Amino acid sequence: MLQRPRSRPSLSFGTSSLLGPILLTLALGTIPSAQAQAPVARGSLDNAFGPFDFRKVKGEPLHLVEIGHFTPLVEGLVRGKSGTIGAEIDYTLRAIPTHPRALVAMQRLGERLRRAQAPGANWEIECYFMRAVRFAPDDSVARLLYASFLGKQNRRDEARHQLAQVETLAGENPLTNYNLGLVALEVCDHERALRQAWRAHEKGIARPKLREQ
Numbered sequence: 579m580l581q582r583p584r585s586r587p588s589l590s591f592g593t594s595s596l597l598g599p600i601l602l603t604l605a606l607g608t609i610p611s612a613q614a615q616a617p618v619a620r621g622s623l624d625n626a627f628g629p630f631d632f633r634k635v636k637g638e639p640l641h642l643v644e645i646g647h648f649t650p651l652v653e654g655l656v657r658g659k660s661g662t663i664g665a666e667i668d669y670t671l672r673a674i675p676t677h678p679r680a681l682v683a684m685q686r687l688g689e690r691l692r693r694a695q696a697p698g699a700n701w702e703i704e705c706y707f708m709r710a711v712r713f714a715p716d717d718s719v720a721r722l723l724y725a726s727f728l729g730k731q732n733r734r735d736e737a738r739h740q741l742a743q744v745e746t747l748a749g750e751n752p753l754t755n756y757n758l759g760l761v762a763l764e765v766c767d768h769e770r771a772l773r774q775a776w777r778a779h780e781k782g783i784a785r786p787k788l789r790e791q
Contacts, residue, residue, distance in 0.1 A: 662698030718751075
């Protein structure tokens with residue numbers, strides 16, 4: 579049963595985004611601790627095609643990228659279409675830096691291979707998250723995924739910094755509140771998790787996972 583926090587700070591809210599809970603409940607591992615160091619920020623935003631904002635790109639640009647590079651077999655880490663899996667995901671994220679499923683796939687690929695940089699990728703995995711939030715600072719989905727990535731490397735202070743940004747962006751979006759609470763639990767930010775669980779509950783989100791945890 580949810581317990582109301584004693585105080586609820588007044589926040590200034592901005593743009594909100596949705597994140598399907600499936601992205602945050604994937605059974606992911608961790609990159610070895612020897613590699614759990616923040617890389618030098620790399621990843622130019624210049625690209626021959628795009629870059630496009632995933633929240634806004636529609637029609638042919640998205641279709642061309644996904645049918646040509648981010649196929650179901652690539653997303654499932656089975657095989658690339660015309661190159662390595664890392665190269666296909668890299669192309670997708672260079673064209674659409676905030677593509678959430680591609681960000682998750684790149685992370686999963688690194689975890690499977692236990693490497694900080696996947697074969698065929700231009701940069702270390704974290705650079706794609708850094709590039710996404712640099713490209714679209716108001717994209718709460720990209721920040722939540724980055725926070726989850728950081729949490730899995732035991733870099734909780736950095737993860738909480740990203741969550742604080744999402745909390746400002748969340749506004750009255752109950753799914754964002756819910757997913758923010760889930761990631762806050764991952765990084766042991768219990769006060770924020772309780773606050774977001776209460777907000778999601780008040781707005782009618784009936785999914786039991788966050789409430790039970």
